[in-house]
Amino acid sequence: MEWLEDSDSRLSPDEALQREGWRPVERDSLQPGLTRSSYWLRGRLPELPAGRYLLELPWTQLDLAEIHYYNAKGVSRTYRTGRAASLKERPLPHRYFLFPLPPNAHTGGVLLKVRSDNSKVIRLRLWD
Numbered sequence: 001m002e003w004l005e006d007s008d009s010r011l012s013p014d015e016a017l018q019r020e021g022w023r024p025v026e027r028d029s030l031q032p033g034l035t036r037s038s039y040w041l042r043g044r045l046p047e048l049p050a051g052r053y054l055l056e057l058p059w060t061q062l063d064l065a066e067i068h069y070y071n072a073k074g075v076s077r078t079y080r081t082g083r084a085a086s087l088k089e090r091p092l093p094h095r096y097f098l099f100p101l102p103p104n105a106h107t108g109g110v111l112l113k114v115r116s117d118n119s120k121v122i123r124l125r126l127w128d
Helices: 013-018
Strands: 002-006 030-034 038-043 054-057 064-071 074-081 097-100 109-115 119-122 125-127
Touching (some): 013 064, 013 109, 054 064, 054 109
Antiparallel strands (some): 002 038, 038 109, 064 074
């Protein structure tokens, strides 16, 4: 995974993908602390056996969490949530933020945008 700081929180997913300055995530999570910036994470997903998979974002204090699945043609699917969203508004009703993984997601990648006025810990986990 790589990360990019969006200090004015104005980048679109396509602009973020094209931006230079991406840095590797050194540990199992990105912990930028208390900042008003948005942060983007991007990465490739492994090829997985047929089945239903989810990506988990376990830090629920995020004001905004957007996940974009993309391929060679651009963004193919987007899910948005955040701490103000009710369980009914989330992609899946759960105490953490869960995002369905589309079939053939390994042919493209995943792009995550998070924003919060609180401290941030950004980690994605794959559920099967």
